[in-house]
Amino acid sequence: MLELRLVQGSLLKKVLEAIRELVTDANFDCSGTGFSLQAMDSSHVALVALLLRAEGFEHYRCDRNLSMGMNLNNMAKMLRCAGNDDIITIKADDGSDTVTFMFESPKQDKIADFEMKLMDIDSEHLGIPDSEYQAIVRMPSAEFMRICKDLSSIGDTVVISVTKEGVKFSTSGEIGSANIVCRQNQTVDKPEEATLIEMQEPVSLTFALRYMNSFTKASSLSEQVTISLSSELPVVVEYKIAEMGYIRFYLAPKIEEDEEMKS
Amino acid sequence: MLELRLVQGSLLKKVLEAIRELVTDANFDCSGTGFSLQAMDSSHVALVALLLRAEGFEHYRCDRNLSMGMNLNNMAKMLRCAGNDDIITIKADDGSDTVTFMFESPKQDKIADFEMKLMDIDSEHLGIPDSEYQAIVRMPSAEFMRICKDLSSIGDTVVISVTKEGVKFSTSGEIGSANIVCRQNQTVDKPEEATLIEMQEPVSLTFALRYMNSFTKASSLSEQVTISLSSELPVVVEYKIAEMGYIRFYLAPKIEEDEEMKS
Amino acid sequence: MLELRLVQGSLLKKVLEAIRELVTDANFDCSGTGFSLQAMDSSHVALVALLLRAEGFEHYRCDRNLSMGMNLNNMAKMLRCAGNDDIITIKADDGSDTVTFMFESPKQDKIADFEMKLMDIDSEHLGIPDSEYQAIVRMPSAEFMRICKDLSSIGDTVVISVTKEGVKFSTSGEIGSANIVCRQNQTVDKPEEATLIEMQEPVSLTFALRYMNSFTKASSLSEQVTISLSSELPVVVEYKIAEMGYIRFYLAPKIEEDEEMKS
Numbered sequence: 076m077l078e079l080r081l082v083q084g085s086l087l088k089k090v091l092e093a094i095r096e097l098v099t100d101a102n103f104d105c106s107g108t109g110f111s112l113q114a115m116d117s118s119h120v121a122l123v124a125l126l127l128r129a130e131g132f133e134h135y136r137c138d139r140n141l142s143m144g145m146n147l148n149n150m151a152k153m154l155r156c157a158g159n160d161d162i163i164t165i166k167a168d169d170g171s172d173t174v175t176f177m178f179e180s181p182k183q184d185k186i187a188d189f190e191m192k193l194m195d196i197d198s199e200h201l202g203i204p205d206s207e208y209q210a211i212v213r214m215p216s217a218e219f220m221r222i223c224k225d226l227s228s229i230g231d232t233v234v235i236s237v238t239k240e241g242v243k244f245s246t247s248g249e250i251g252s253a254n255i256v257c258r259q260n261q262t263v264d265k266p267e268e269a270t271l272i273e274m275q276e277p278v279s280l281t282f283a284l285r286y287m288n289s290f291t292k293a294s295s296l297s298e299q300v301t302i303s304l305s306s307e308l309p310v311v312v313e314y315k316i317a318e319m320g321y322i323r324f325y326l327a328p329k330i331e332e333d334e335e336m337k338s
Numbered sequence: 339m340l341e342l343r344l345v346q347g348s349l350l351k352k353v354l355e356a357i358r359e360l361v362t363d364a365n366f367d368c369s370g371t372g373f374s375l376q377a378m379d380s381s382h383v384a385l386v387a388l389l390l391r392a393e394g395f396e397h398y399r400c401d402r403n404l405s406m407g408m409n410l411n412n413m414a415k416m417l418r419c420a421g422n423d424d425i426i427t428i429k430a431d432d433g434s435d436t437v438t439f440m441f442e443s444p445k446q447d448k449i450a451d452f453e454m455k456l457m458d459i460d461s462e463h464l465g466i467p468d469s470e471y472q473a474i475v476r477m478p479s480a481e482f483m484r485i486c487k488d489l490s491s492i493g494d495t496v497v498i499s500v501t502k503e504g505v506k507f508s509t510s511g512e513i514g515s516a517n518i519v520c521r522q523n524q525t526v527d528k529p530e531e532a533t534l535i536e537m538q539e540p541v542s543l544t545f546a547l548r549y550m551n552s553f554t555k556a557s558s559l560s561e562q563v564t565i566s567l568s569s570e571l572p573v574v575v576e577y578k579i580a581e582m583g584y585i586r587f588y589l590a591p592k593i594e595e596d597e598e599m600k601s
Numbered sequence: 602m603l604e605l606r607l608v609q610g611s612l613l614k615k616v617l618e619a620i621r622e623l624v625t626d627a628n629f630d631c632s633g634t635g636f637s638l639q640a641m642d643s644s645h646v647a648l649v650a651l652l653l654r655a656e657g658f659e660h661y662r663c664d665r666n667l668s669m670g671m672n673l674n675n676m677a678k679m680l681r682c683a684g685n686d687d688i689i690t691i692k693a694d695d696g697s698d699t700v701t702f703m704f705e706s707p708k709q710d711k712i713a714d715f716e717m718k719l720m721d722i723d724s725e726h727l728g729i730p731d732s733e734y735q736a737i738v739r740m741p742s743a744e745f746m747r748i749c750k751d752l753s754s755i756g757d758t759v760v761i762s763v764t765k766e767g768v769k770f771s772t773s774g775e776i777g778s779a780n781i782v783c784r785q786n787q788t789v790d791k792p793e794e795a796t797l798i799e800m801q802e803p804v805s806l807t808f809a810l811r812y813m814n815s816f817t818k819a820s821s822l823s824e825q826v827t828i829s830l831s832s833e834l835p836v837v838v839e840y841k842i843a844e845m846g847y848i849r850f851y852l853a854p855k856i857e858e859d860e861e862m863k864s
Contacts, residue, residue, distance in 0.1 A: 146513070149513040149514070152491045152492070152513065153491075153492070153513075153514070153516070155488075155491065156488035156489075156491065156516070173514070182523075182526075183521075184520060184521045184523040184533060185481070185518065185519070185520050185521070186518070186519050186521075187488075187516065187517065187518040187519070188516065188517045188518075189492070189514060189515075189516045190514045190515050190516070191513060191514040192513065192514055218711070225681075225682035225713075226682075228678045228679075228681065228682065229678070229679070229715070250672070250675040250678065250679075250717060250718065251675070251679070251699070251715060251716045251717040251718055252715075252716050253679070253682070253713065253714065253715045253716070254713065254714045255711065255712070255713040255714075256711070256712050256713070257710060257711050258709075258710045258711070258712075260708075260710040263708075270710065409776070412776040412777070415754045415755070415776065416754075416755070416776075416777070416779070418751075418754065419751035419754065419779070436777070445786075445789075446784075447783060447784045447786040447796065448744070448781065448782070448783050448784070449781070449782050449784075450751075450779065450780065450781040450782070451779065451780045451781075452755070452777060452778075452779045453777045453778050453779070454776060454777040455776065455777055
């Protein structure tokens, strides 16, 4: 039997909105340590990894490991019926082919049960090794979202270049080109407005803006985003979920045509 | 001659928005006692009844009974041109084929006259007898609107079941099922947040959500909605209009296929 | 070399939004005295004239007169990437076929360069003589915008009639007719809410609402609009840009069919 009670139910609503553009069907994995998901996007280019640790739930009971296949659009439809202040409980009986989302209003005068059919989804869990990155940028998530959106009105790809002074986002397209530079900046009143750069060596990588824009749907989960870059590795775009875990998005860099020519 | 001056003109704007999704053309009936409308929706399934009593108008002159056929979309187009704080006066000469809506801004520095053509509409006025209901639920109109909208994302019909403890709204569809229970609740700080249940005997009836959703367009007129239910009667969904009257929507319950089989 | 630094960058964003519905491609003319534009709309019915005086810029360098052809939709795409509090600098090298828009965030921690290709546009500069007008109406720009929008839901043209008492906006269409009268009104608490009429003789002219609605896109630039009317001249709809200049729209009156018959 599974029973996970999350006082801040809006978190789960935001998680769903963050990933359902990228992933249609996915297995949620439940174990003694937490509630997690790992899924490729439908074009098998980007990877999403979600973790909500057991300690973050008010009540967490998971008698045995369970993998529940869900259609994320249907799940999002149901979660949208939860109020933003509602407590959400996820319930499933062993061997059942349904999962129940229970929404309790803060005053306990309204209680809703939404029961959703589960589905069988083939998936293999990728081991993601811990890596060293050439550069790690932490910056306000709203700023990163705005930059990705702005550059999309000019071009299709973004070059992210990190030096000690700052991080540069560049694009070009038919109507012209654009460069946006964010400087390292720790001397802000509010820590969530800081831009921090940890750099081993300069790095410059190109990514599809379409995916970056999808990742930024998670911006409501965290005031800051962490972007980890290395020439040989997929970028990791991480949004921490306060006291519970994270959503991480992985995306391989594009190989520039020029570089292909040279090699 | 007809001249009806309504200081709180936004009321008339809201009334139009509440009924124009359901009804396209209708006769507004004006008599010495008030301004009223009764109309079936275009598929002849639901009935709307509106009453604005003469006492609610700042000035009310109606020399003889008058029935004015109006296209509600055109009327809504004109009323949308009134500011929310405007005073609205409805004017018509005896035997005229037009009606005039006059909008005065609060500071009297802007005055607008909108003249609309009337139309001939066949209609018969149904006598609606006062009835005893098995159960009457009074609840916040915003809550009822939210529930109807939420259930529409899962199914097409809603089962409304009343017991002493509360009222349950249920639906089911392809992706799963949902139950929402609102408990009787009088101990709230604000009376408009109360949920009150007067029950003679338990009742459980099924309705098309499409119509319920249309009815909830009237939610801006009143903080509370009253739902009156009996097995043998159409449900009445009523929104009171402060100090003036009401909008009432009537809808026959659906006969479940199972019950049809049995009978 | 050209370098124009505008501290209140949002002004330039608003200017673009105000004219890009009317004009697709246009030459911006830069001289020692200011940054200006004059362009016909694509159907050659309305004329737009913009002036931003050199004194309004924090820094203004224009070594020689320059005319830069820009696609206003592309320019608007780029300016939309500037934050509302950003400082905008327009830069161009002599003989270059590109222009650069630089956006600096107020805290100087984010700097963006958007480079746009210029285009060759044939245009002739019309000399617009100063004229005496029969009537000049100054009124709140939001009020004028609302009136044009409201009348558009009834008809296609507006008759603007000025008398000493006020200005009347009239239209008629299939569903009926409308008259909106705004009275002269100087006794308001806030000067921006005043309606002032300077009249030499009464005037009544007819205009296409479609263009009037386009002109009102400039309402965000100024709390007041000035409408100058004479029987023999195009109307001038002017929005002042505080301490910098103006946007003026010119539109020829429609000749009523009745009058054509008579002549």
